[in-house]
Amino acid sequence: MPELPEVESLRRILAHSAVGRTIVRARVAEPRLRRTMTHDFAARVAGRRIARLRRRGKYLIAELSGGTAMIVHLGMSGSLTHRGADFGSAGLDRRHDHVEFELDDRSRLIYNDPRRFGLIRLVPAGDLESAAELKAMGPEPLSSGFSADYLARAARGRRVAIMDQRIVAGIGNIYASEILFRAGVRPTRRASRLTRREIGRVVEATAPILRAAINGRGTTFRSYRDSRGRPGRFAARLMVYGREGEPCLVCRGAIRNVVVGQRASFFCPRCQR
DNA sequence: CTTACATCCTGATTGC
């Protein structure tokens, strides 16, 4: 499940291997992603250079030459892998390779997404800020815009799900659970009833968790792989996510899993109040 | 404004 750390790792790796390259041609094998890709997609990216790669929340944004930007979201099961010219396909499941970009060094970028919850679409670079996907998103959790003051204001009048894309960008179930564990705050707590001190702890817990996850190249819970096909190393450092019934690594109490605001939240009832 | 819920999809897991 690619969240901010996975997309940021992807961006950093592709910054080396793909930025500066020109897309010689693109092929769309399956246009029906979360939104069906337009029929002219391949023609519109052909010949364009990948000038810059940015990230906003869980979205990867490729700025292409000629004033076009490509917005990519990996959904739940998407991956964007970079394969060298000599990269064989032996042993790989190619069934869900939906979009392929051939670069000018004969390497390829391949978008694979079994569940097709992902998204790839082109927008004029000037329209990026008003793009529906990015417009309502909260501040970047690794920016100064994500402060205790901000979070306290955002939590006002809100009952559930303090870690929501409209409140803070790019954090999904895995990292929301891990951040709240580190902060010692139960996910079942009403956001509007959190004390100022607790909100401060949530903000303070956020960057260390995300930075450690980025350093580990993300979390492979089930199937996630980075752009070089490697699993993320942060899975070994998960304290609560996916550990229902297992002993808390701090107090040995049983980890629980509850659904809060339609999202699975793992927590330790002893360590989180 | 808020939250709730169904929808999209397929692989993995659970149940019988």
Add this chain to the structure above:
DNA sequence: TGCAATCAGGATGTAA
């Protein structure tokens, strides 16, 4: 063992 039912989950549109 085999097949069917269930689950997982981000974003979105609609409803309450």
